[in-house]
Amino acid sequence: MENTNLEAHPGVVTPKDIRGAMWRHIITLQWSWNYERMQALGYLWSMLPILKKVYPEKEALIAAMKRHLSFYNTNPQIGSPPIFGATVALEEQKYGDAVDSLKIGLMGPFAGIGDTLQGVLVRPLVAVFAASLGLAGNWAGAAIMFLLGVVWSVLMIPLFYMGYRQGTGLVDEVTGGGLIDRVTNIATIFGVMVVGGFVPSIMSKLTSPLTFHKTVEIAGKATTQTLSLQTILNQILPAIFPILTVGLAYWLVKRWKISPVWILLILVVVAFGTSAIGLL
Amino acid sequence: MIHGYSIWVPIILAILAYVAIVTNLGPGFTLTEALVAGWITGMIVGNVHLGLVIGATLTLMSLGMWTYGGATIPDFMTGAILGTAIGALGGGETAGLAVGIPAAILMTQLDVLGRAVTTIFIHGADRYAEKGDTRGVSWMHLLGQLPWGLSRAIPVFLAVWLGAGPIQSLIHSMPQWFMNGMHVTGLMLPALGFALLLNMLPLNKHWPFLIIGFVLFAYLNVPILGIALAALAASFLYVRLKGSANNGEY
Numbered sequence: 001m002e003n004t005n006l007e008a009h010p011g012v013v014t015p016k017d018i019r020g021a022m023w024r025h026i027i028t029l030q031w032s033w034n035y036e037r038m039q040a041l042g043y044l045w046s047m048l049p050i051l052k053k054v055y056p057e058k059e060a061l062i063a064a065m066k067r068h069l070s071f072y073n074t075n076p077q078i079g080s081p082p083i084f085g086a087t088v089a090l091e092e093q094k095y096g097d098a099v100d101s102l103k104i105g106l107m108g109p110f111a112g113i114g115d116t117l118q119g120v121l122v123r124p125l126v127a128v129f130a131a132s133l134g135l136a137g138n139w140a141g142a143a144i145m146f147l148l149g150v151v152w153s154v155l156m157i158p159l160f161y162m163g164y165r166q167g168t169g170l171v172d173e174v175t176g177g178g179l180i181d182r183v184t185n186i187a188t189i190f191g192v193m194v195v196g197g198f199v200p201s202i203m204s205k206l207t208s209p210l211t212f213h214k215t216v217e218i219a220g221k222a223t224t225q226t227l228s229l230q231t232i233l234n235q236i237l238p239a240i241f242p243i244l245t246v247g248l249a250y251w252l253v254k255r256w257k258i259s260p261v262w263i264l265l266i267l268v269v270v271a272f273g274t275s276a277i278g279l280l
Numbered sequence: 281m282i283h284g285y286s287i288w289v290p291i292i293l294a295i296l297a298y299v300a301i302v303t304n305l306g307p308g309f310t311l312t313e314a315l316v317a318g319w320i321t322g323m324i325v326g327n328v329h330l331g332l333v334i335g336a337t338l339t340l341m342s343l344g345m346w347t348y349g350g351a352t353i354p355d356f357m358t359g360a361i362l363g364t365a366i367g368a369l370g371g372g373e374t375a376g377l378a379v380g381i382p383a384a385i386l387m388t389q390l391d392v393l394g395r396a397v398t399t400i401f402i403h404g405a406d407r408y409a410e411k412g413d414t415r416g417v418s419w420m421h422l423l424g425q426l427p428w429g430l431s432r433a434i435p436v437f438l439a440v441w442l443g444a445g446p447i448q449s450l451i452h453s454m455p456q457w458f459m460n461g462m463h464v465t466g467l468m469l470p471a472l473g474f475a476l477l478l479n480m481l482p483l484n485k486h487w488p489f490l491i492i493g494f495v496l497f498a499y500l501n502v503p504i505l506g507i508a509l510a511a512l513a514a515s516f517l518y519v520r521l522k523g524s525a526n527n528g529e530y
Contacts, residue, residue: 030305032405032424034398041405045421048414058412065409065417069402077308119346124477127313127339132504134315134336137329141336142319149310156307185522186515191477192486193511196493197504199474202340206467238498245468249475260345261354261385263472271468272461280464 013092017049022160024049025084026153029076038073039080043103046084050091064091067100074107075114077152078159083110085163118152121187128198135202199246200239207241208233208279241280245270284445285325285365292324293361294437298429300357305428311357314338318360327368334363334376338384341469344476352391358432359384365440370452374459377466387435394431398424489514 025046032041047068055061074080083106087099126148133141210229215222233240249267252258258266274280300311310316315335322331338356345353363380367373401420408416483490489511496502496510 027306028421028425031302031428032398032401032421033305033395033428034402034424035395036399037402041402041417041421041424044405044409045418048418052414061414062409062412065412065414069406069409076305115346115348119348120477120480123346124343124473127315127343129504130315131336131339134319134332134339137332139319139328139332142315142332145313145315145339146310149304149308149313149316153307153309182519182523185519188481189486189489189515189518190508190511192481192483193489193493193514194504194508195474195477195481196490196495197497197502197507198493200494200498201504202470203467206464239494242471245471246474246478249471250478253475253479260472260476261388263475264341264381264385264469267468267472268461268465271465272457275460275464276457280467 013050013053017053018088018164020049021046021088022081022085022157025081025160026156029080037069037071039076040069040072043072043080043084044068047088047091050088054091054094064096067096070100072103072107074111075118077156078114078117079107079110081156081159082163082166083107085160085165086167087163089164089167116184121184121191123148125191125194128195128202132198132202199242203242203245204239206245206280210278284369285440287441289325289365290437290440293321293365293440294433296320296324297358297361297432297436301432302425302429305425314342314356314360317357318364321361321364322368325365325368327364330367330373330376331360331364333373334367334380335360337373337377337466337469338363338380340473341381343470343473344478344480345473352388352395354384355387355391355432356384358387358436361436362439366443374462374466375454378454378462381465381469383435383439387432390431390435394427397427397431 025043029042029046030039032045033039034041044065048065051061051064051068055064074083083103086106087102090096090099090102126144130141130145133144208229212227212229214225214227216225217223237243245267248270249263252263252266253260271280296311296317300309300317303309304312311320313335315332315338318331318333318335318338319328320331322328322335325331338360342354342356347353359380362383363376366379367376371378401424405417405420408414408420478490492514493507493511496507497504502510
C-alpha cells in the first residue's frame with residue numbers, strides 16, 4: 001500500500017507515469033495533427049501525466065501546458081521518441097526552458113533522419129519486394145508490409161528510453177561521428193542496385209504484342225513467317241519498354257519537376273495511345 | 281456475377297479505413313499501405329488474390345512517396361479498398377484499378393480537409409489550457425482523430441454502399457479500347473514509383489550500381505534475392521574501399 005501512497009504523492013514522478021507518457025506518445029501522437037501546430041497537442045497530451053505531477057499548483061501547470069502547445073513536428077516513429085524521452089527527463093527535473101530549445105533544436109534534424117530512413121531507404125525496398133510477391137498472388141508480401149509497421153512501432157520503445165537516459169546529452173550523441181554517413185552510403189548503394197534489378201522484373205509484363213507476317217518463297221512454296229517485335233527488341237535490349245517508361249517518368253520528375261499526379265496522367269495518356277495503335 | 285453487397289460490407293470496410301488511418305497516425309501501423317489494405321479487403325469481400333494484385337500495383341506506384349513534413353500524397357489505402365471491393369463484383373483487376381487510381385487521387389482533397397478541420401481542436405485546447413482544464417485538453421486531443429478517420433470512412437462507406445451498383449453497370453458498358461488502355465496503364469504505373477524513388481537516390485554518384493542490378497536480372501536472370509545479396513556485398517565493399525582510400529591505404 002506504500003506504493004499507492006507514493007504514486008499519489010505530488011511532485012514525485014514514478015516509472016508508471018513515465019511508461020504512461022511513453023504509451024500516450026506511441027499510440028496517439030498525431031491523432032490531433034493539424035496544419036497550424038501539427039503534432040503540438042499530441043505532445044502535450046502525452047506529457048500531461050508528468051506535468052500534473054511536477055506542477056501541482058495550477059498557475060505553473062497552465063504555463064507548462066501553454067509551452068507545449070507551440071508548434072512541433074518531426075518524424076513520428078524514429079524522430080519523436082528520443083526527443084520525447086529526453087524532454088520527459090528534463091520536465092521531471094523542472095528544466096522547462098531547456099525542454100523548449102531541445103524540441104526546437106532537434107525536431108528538424110530528426111525529421112530528416114527519420115524520414116530518410118523510413119521513406120527513402122527501408123520502405124521502398126520492402127515495398128518493392130512485398131509488391132512483387134503480391135502481384136504473384138502471394139499473401140506473404142502483404143504480411144511483410146504489415147510487419148514493417150509493427151517494427152516501426154516496437155522501435156519507438158527503446159528509442160524513447162534512449163532519449164530518456166541521454167537527456168540533454170542527446171544533442172551531442174546525434175551530431176558527432178560519421179556513422180550516419182556510412183550507413184546512408186551502404187543503404188543507398190544497396191537500394192540503387194536492387195532497383196536496377198526490380199525495374200525489368202516487376203515490369204516484365206510490359207511487352208509488345210505486335211507481330212509481322214512475312215511471306216517468303218521456300219523451294220517454290222509460299223510460307224508465312226511470323227516475327228514478333230518483342231523477340232527482335234529482346235536481342236537489342238531486354239526490357240526496353242520498362243526502361244523507356246521509367247526513363248520518361250524519371251526525366252519528367254528530375255528535369256521538369258512535374259508533380260506525381262501530372263506524371264500519372266501523362267503515363268495514362270501514353271498507355272492509352274500505345275495500346276490504341278497496338279504497340280503495347 | 282452481378283450482385284451488390286449487404287450493408288455489412290461497406291460498414292466493415294469503413295471501419296477498416298478508420299482504424300487504418302488512426303493506427304497509422306500513432307504507432308505507424310501499415311494498414312494504410314495499399315498492399316495490406318487490399319489484402320484485408322480481399323479477405324472481407326472474398327477475393328484475396330484480387331486484393332493482393334490491386335494493392336501491389338498501387339503500392340508500386342507509391343514507392344517514392346512519403347508524407348514529408350505532413351505533405352499530402354494520393355490516398356492509396358482508400359484506392360485499394362475501393363478498387364478491391366468494386367473489382368470483386370465482377371470487373372476484376374482492370375475495373376478495380378479503373379476505380380482505385382482515381383479514388384486515390386480524389387481522396388487527396390479530403391485529406392487536406394481532414395488536416396484543416398483538426399485545427400478547431402488545437403484552438404479548443406488553447407482555451408482549456410488557459411483555464412488549467414486538463415480534461416478539456418485531453419478531449420480536444422482525443423477527438424482530433426474524428427476528422428482524420430471520418431474523412432476516410434465516410435467516402436469508403438458511401439462508395440461501396442451506393443456506388444457499387446452504378447459503378448458496376450458503368451464498368452460493364454466500358455468499350456474494349458478503354459479496357460485495353462487501362463490494362464497497359466496498370467502495367468506502366470510502377471514506372472511512376474520507380475521514377476520518384478530514383479529521384480531521391482543519389483543517382484549521379486551511384487548510377488553504375490543501377491546498371492549492374494539491371495544486367496544481373498535482364499541478361500543473367502539472377503533472382504531478386506540473388507541481386508540483393510550481390511548489392512549487399514557491393515555496398516559494403518564500396519564503403520570499405522572508400523574508407524581505406526581516404527586513409528591512404530589500399
